[in-house]
Amino acid sequence: MKTKIGYLGRVEGEGGVEFEIQGGKLRRLKVNIWEPPRFFEGMLVGRRFDEVPDIVARICGICPVSHMVTSIRAIEKAIGLEPNENMLLARKIMSYSQIASSHLVHLVMLALPDYYGKSSFMELLPGEEALFKKFIRLKDVFNDITAAFGGGRALHPVSMVVGGFTALPDEKRIHGLRSGLFAAGEDVMDVFKTVSGFELPDLKTDSEFVALSEEGEYAINKGRISSDMGLDGEEQDYGSLFYEKEVPYSNAKKTAVKGRGSLMVGALSRVSLQSDRLSESARKLALEAGFMPGPGKNKNPFYNIRAQAIEIVHFTGECQALLDIVQSRTAFPKPVPKEGEGSALTEAPRGLLYHSYIIDRRGIVRKANIITPTAHNYLGIEENLRKLIENNMDKPAKHLQLLAEALIRAYDPCFSCSVH
Amino acid sequence: MNGENTFQKNYEALISRELLAAWVEGFKENFRLIGPAGGKGEAEFREVFSFNEINLDYQSTMLPPGKTFLLKPVEEILSFNITPGGPVAEEPPLPDRKRILFGVHACDTHAILYLDKVFLGVFPDPFYRARRENTFIFSLNCKTVSGLCFCHLVGTGPFLKAQSGYDVLLTDMGSEFLVELKSVRAKKIFSLEGRPPEGRDLEKKKELELELLKNFRKDFKADGLREVFLSRPDHPVLKETAEGRCLSCGNCVMVCPTCFCHDIYDEAGVSLARIKRMRRWDACQDYFFAKVHGGNFREERQARLRQFVFHKLDYEGQFGVKGTVGCGRCIRWCPTGIDLTEIAKEMMK
Amino acid sequence: MPFFSGEKRKPRAGFFKFSCCTGCGFELAYFQRSLEDTLKSFDFTFFRLAYSSGALEGPFDLALVEGTVTEPHQAVELKRIRENSAVLYAVGSCAIAGGIPAIKAGGRELEIEKRVYQKKLYRLTSMRPSVLSDYVKVDGCVRGCPPGRRDLEEALVSILLHRRPEFIEYSVCVECKLRGNICLLVDEGLPCMGPVTNAGCGALCPACHRACYSCFGLMSRANIPALKNKFRELGLSGEEIERRFTLFDALRLKK
Amino acid sequence: MKNPYVPFKAVIRGIGQEAGDVKTFLLEPESGFPPGAPGQFNMVGYPGVGEAPVSLSRVPMEDSDLFEHTIRAVGRVTDFLSTFREGDEIFLRGPFGRGWPLNEVKGKHLVLVSGGLGLAPIRPVVQIADKLKARRITLLHGARDPGSVIFKTEFRHWRKKGIDVELTVDEPGKGWRYHTGIVTEIIRRLKIAPAEAVAFICGPEIMMRFAANELFLKDVPGSSVYVSPERRMRCGMGLCGHCQHGVWFVCKDGPVFSYRELRGYPDALF
């Protein structure tokens, strides 16, 4: 039996999956990402360092903030610039609100229909009108925050630049955002309840869970590399811990842990590795939802959507706390070009994101390297898909296909990012 | 002469800055106060909540007070509710907040008088009219002039000569302010205390103006342009400036205090429940401004620039006064510094 | 025909993606304010971001197409979309002007590609980036990166109302002045692209004290040499000026 | 104060297909809508679409307050209106502007010259021809081809009223019995006593210029030649500024001007 999903719907970007079962054996399996490459690393060469965040934002329409923050941090390291504390707070607000928003898209628009057996969340109406309304309300709350700090829009924000922010919202606006977020608390819990109510398929992955980790904080914008198999390193060690290779059937490259194998990044890895740094309410929910602290636990990729729901709760609280302390003033160090090399790692909504740049003395980019969460997950997606199909060989073809799709979506892959 | 009028009311007085402040603060109860505020960069007209916020020494603002607060940049002029029987028009309420527009320079006061001619003419605009009637204009004679000002050449400043159409005129006399109540309504509702001006005060006012007049830099002959303009509408200076420097960005006409052109367009949300008919300031420098089905009357950039220059400096026949009040804003805010007076001079050569 | 008199069926809409960040798709399916009305007013018979099923063949009353054409098969697909659509709007800077993906066209392309894929370029079939109007008739342009809210709404409303759209076609400066921003180019000498950039964003950047970087693309009939001259006067080098004009419009300027 | 932007409604009582994309709408306005005079126009439109200036192609008369608009579908508003059917309502404001100077025609030779859709605003003049007390009325009309001649069925009737009607087209087809060529050539052949002539011209701007020139060659003074130029208009009331031509607002000072009033200003063909 040959199964081919030429174009996987409800994921970001273009990719498909193909597998062939013969005589009770899985013969062939390919996740081919045919999203056309745009050659970002090539295009960036020759551009000035302060253009980089605006260019890399366009790698992805759902996590532009992550690409911007990561590139900004890498460049700041390269030119030796220390942003001030308030700018870092504002940057966190950007990242946190974007992750919450991205998770929301994924949970409600992309993943959820799988668990209702529908092809689109629009088909859930009118039965789930209430959920739909909550979704609409919530997305506006989070987008408003990203937009307010991003200079007017959440998608490809404009005020976040190397060094800091060209402007920050005034007190009144911040106050408005805070009340919006406060009012959304209940909706957030309801989304969580809906998602944690889904019955998730069984699957145990061998992929190594990798996430950033930082003392005393649920690491997002920076941290050390850590994993449930003992990986530990600084940002600049990235190159010595992972490797990337090209595959014949895909425009995306696959990344693996050196000397070991596939890895999984994203909400599930974060929640598993950093559970003790979640906010109290989020931690409680995590336990209720069956997340166990400690290495080797929670190793079912399908749990990723539950982890995302937990993170939405966590970041709702974190945003609230940050909005209390962030200030409106904008003075920030203006960047001056300097020769240097810098790399940075952050946690994008979908997991570990790596940017690295070499900049010459005039501030021109000489070399750029970007490795995205979906590239990190790619190898694991295929491995686990293989496992899932082998475990469910007895199921009817249609069912198998849906199961395969659901697994890929559980990773919340972003093919635009993966190829870039 | 009957009893109550034997008591002479003060319509002019010299008062200290402190008294002026107290006087103006007193209006806050009944009026929204709008004045030039901010100082280190560019001052701007905005709502102020205390007299201290007002910058009495400001030179100019980017957006002109009259146009900004009487003809708002964007405004809803009508809406339609969509009902099963069809769209039903609904008039937005007319603005009725009482306001004081404080510290309007002579040129900008003249600009308001110009806008009056446009919007209170044969077809009065209800929104402009309502705002105008609810707005008390406190004019302020200039203390400084910039290198771009040319009000002295077109009779609109630096000291205000118009005798009506505004409410109060202030002159900074150094240690005191000369306050003159100019409109019937101002005389009716504002009471003034202070020293009535004497002959030497008025003498001093004249001197101040003469002193100021020495500081102007611009010179061109504002009269006699008509013949030159109409005989050489294709003068090379227009083409060279248009092609070489004009960006068609529209900044000049947006900041112009007398440019009244606006677009009218409908805004319909996807729900189609309600349609809003809007107007917003428009720019004749925009390519599509004069486009019709058969063609574009100002296809060339040069034609658009010419429309601006001629409309400001000539075309007095339209409203009986020049379209320019000499504030210099279009020169100041043109990114490439295009100067209509230089163009005029070149054409007069 | 008056539009309120009760449509028999919802207009059928398709959303299509070529090489891009999918941001336009997300703007439509997620970020915009009137999402609920949009999804209820249209029958999206093809929209991969929101539906896993869908009929690529149409027919469509409205086709919205995002992305730059960078591979031959996309051009073929684009022509098919056009044939099956009553109205086709290009959405976003990539589809209209080339946008960020077209930066590649400004350099030596193979070299750029090799910087990314060191080994054999296995599946690579990429070609010089090009825009929709190079291949098909485009009925309107919803400009921006991401597309401006007002124009996006205009695109949708034009179908619901059965009338021609009127997309914004003046400079960012006009919007900038409507907001009352103090001009950065004049007041601070920042190299703002506002004067030559098509409006639609609401002059976001100047409003947050940042020079416009032209993400909405050049407006038609912009006086490009005049602004370049101005930038030269501000002390920018030729290279710096060139970079500003090729961030979103590399195609238009590299001819 | 009444908001002058509030439109009146009018019901379409009849639709005539003139030619290609041109239709004539017979309209019954709601009460209170002021009657218009020949040469005046209304801002015609629909909420959500916008408004466009359209001349009255027939004015209300004593016996009926119905009037007509003849519209060519060329853009947003006009395309939209072209899909309307009998019984539909449209929205309009007006009538606006200064119409044809009818009191100047008494005892004169009235020369009406129109090109294409320019016949629409001329038609009401013909409609009330008997009241004008002109000594003689000549109507010269030019169109691209026989298929695009509007008000085709009415010429016979007009001739019966004693009006000299001359038709010409650029591209004659089979069976065309009238002139071929541009309107100016017919003017050239026309017998005119310059002091007694008054001309109303409406059509594309270039045509108006050539037609007027032809009349000037016959010594008709510029003050007796009237034209009705087209400009973009948003308000119709001299506020929005779009229609400015020199010192004039075409909407409120015009749309009908004597040639002399317009001469000299740039950005036109005059």
Ligand SMILES: Cc1cc2nc3c(=O)[nH]c(=O)nc-3n(C[C@H](O)[C@H](O)[C@H](O)COP(=O)(O)OP(=O)(O)OC[C@H]3O[C@@H](n4cnc5c(N)ncnc54)[C@H](O)[C@@H]3O)c2cc1C
């Ligand atoms: C006094 C007067 C009387 C008139 N009488 C009549 C009459 O009796 N009958 C009649 O049919 N017409 C008449 N007109 C002309 C009529 O008003 C115009 O044809 C009408 O305004 C078109 O409006 P619209 O909204 O349909 O077209 P619009 O959408 O405004 O388009 C008009 C033209 O401009 C072009 N255009 C507009 N905006 C753009 C843009 N952004 N980019 C590119 N092109 C653009 C369009 O392609 C089209 O060619 C009259 C005009 C005036 C001034």
Ligand code: SF4
């Ligand atoms: S501001 Fe200057 S560049 Fe811009 S349109 Fe006006 S004259 Fe031209």
Ligand code: SF4
């Ligand atoms: S800041 Fe930029 S967009 Fe705004 S007016 Fe100045 S040049 Fe134009």
Ligand code: SF4
């Ligand atoms: S100001 Fe310029 S760069 Fe900024 S959002 Fe608008 S068009 Fe884009």
